[in-house]
Amino acid sequence: MTRIALALLALLAVAPTALAVPSWGAKTSRPADTVPAALHPGEWVWGGDAKAMGPMAVVVSLTEQRAYVYRNGLLVAVSTVSTGKPGHETPTGVFTILQKDKDHRSSKYNDAPMPYQERLTWDGVALHAGGLPGYPVSHGCVHLPTEFARLLFGATNMGMVVVIAKEGVSPSELVHPRVASPIDPGTGKEVLAAPLGVQEQFRWQPERAPTGVLSLLLSTSDGRLFAYRDGKEIGRARVGFRDGAAPAGTRAFMVADGVAPATAPSWVEIGIPGQEAASGTVVARAEEDKILLPPGFRSQLQPLLRPGVVLLVTDKHVLADTTGASLQVLNADPPEL
Structure with missing residues (x-):
């Protein structure tokens, strides 16, 4: 065999490896009750998602090296990231997704693979799968675990808002x-709703979002129920619990199909990561009756509890003055009934 033929065979032998796209990070989600600060480089939590739930937004914390994904006001996913290294810092600010390319390769850096690219600026800043050593290493992009990037790519729409924040530059809440x-x-602008006054039992402001899908968040630690529509808070109320202590842990529920708006809703549990076995469990009426709401708030909320409305119940704090590092992630996937 000639030397030329040997050289060609050698090139063919290495070609698949040279063209292969690497995979970065964990292959599967951590349990939904994993504290974000406990995620190791490359780890992530994806609670599930459904576009029908409402608008999505992403907040990237350069300080924490994590990305937080929200759907209709509620956290649905969180991931470790790696952002721009010194000299190539990732810019802060409010961005929108300008372009999506599942199989993108860099035109600047030796045709480097950038899978599931979601472009934020025309000069090269994007979300995409990439290396995750536990510290900033990119040339300005936000690196994500491959499987997380794939799920996010499928969930987002063009024009979706991405906020990138940093200590000393951005508000603490971001x-x-x-x-x-x-x-x-x-x-992408910061929203801080005023707390309830000492004598204020509830607040109801449906005009803030006249239409859209409703989502509910109940913090048993704060004793508050929050209502979101079209990603905006339209109401909050004080909550009490009959017959003993409030439930512990985190659970997600959904109003079942076939429930008429005029009747009391029937709730079924959604299996969040780490608690999948609970999926489809029907909530007993006696358990629902343990949650005490101001009558005025309940009467406003009741007509909106249609099939598909999601309720996240958590024993973690939500209020700004009591919020700790522990967060919970909502699964929006409908249970199999």
Whole structure:
């Protein structure tokens, strides 16, 4: 065999390896009750998602090296990231997705693979799968675990808002996000709702989002129920619990199909990561009756509890003055009934 033929065979032998796209990070989600600060480089939590739930937004904390994904005001996913290294810092600010390319390769850096690219600026900043050593290493992009990037790519729409925040530059609520979205999903601007007054039992402001899908968040630690529509808070109320202590842990529920708006809703449990076995469990009426709401708030909320409305119940704090590092992630996938 000639030397030329041997050289060609050698090139063919290495070609598949040279063209292969690497895979970065964990292959599967950590349990939903994993504290974000406990995620190791490359780890992530994806609670599930459904576009029908409402608008999505992403907050990237350069300080924490994590990305937080919100759907209709509620946290649905969180991931470790790697952002721009010194000299190539990732810019802070409010961005929108300008372009999506599942199989993108860099035109700047030796045709380097950038799978599931979601472009934020025309000069090269994007979300995409990439290396995750536990510290900033990119040339300005936000590196994500491959499987997380794939799920995010499928969930997002063109024009979706991405906020990138950093300690000393951005508000604390954006640098250290929590279970309720700190931004308006349409504009990316920070949203801080005033707490209830000492004598205020509830607040109801449906005009803030006249239409859209409803989502509910109940913090048993704060004793508050929050209502979100189109990603905006439209109401909050004080909550009490009959017959003993409030439930512990985190659970997600959904109003079942076939429930008429005029009747009391029937709730079924959604299996969040780490608690999949609970999926489809029907909530007993006696358990629902343990939650005590101001009558005025209940009467406003009741007509909106249609099939598909999601309720996240958590024993973690949501209020800004009591929020700790522990967050919970909601699964929006319908249970199999």
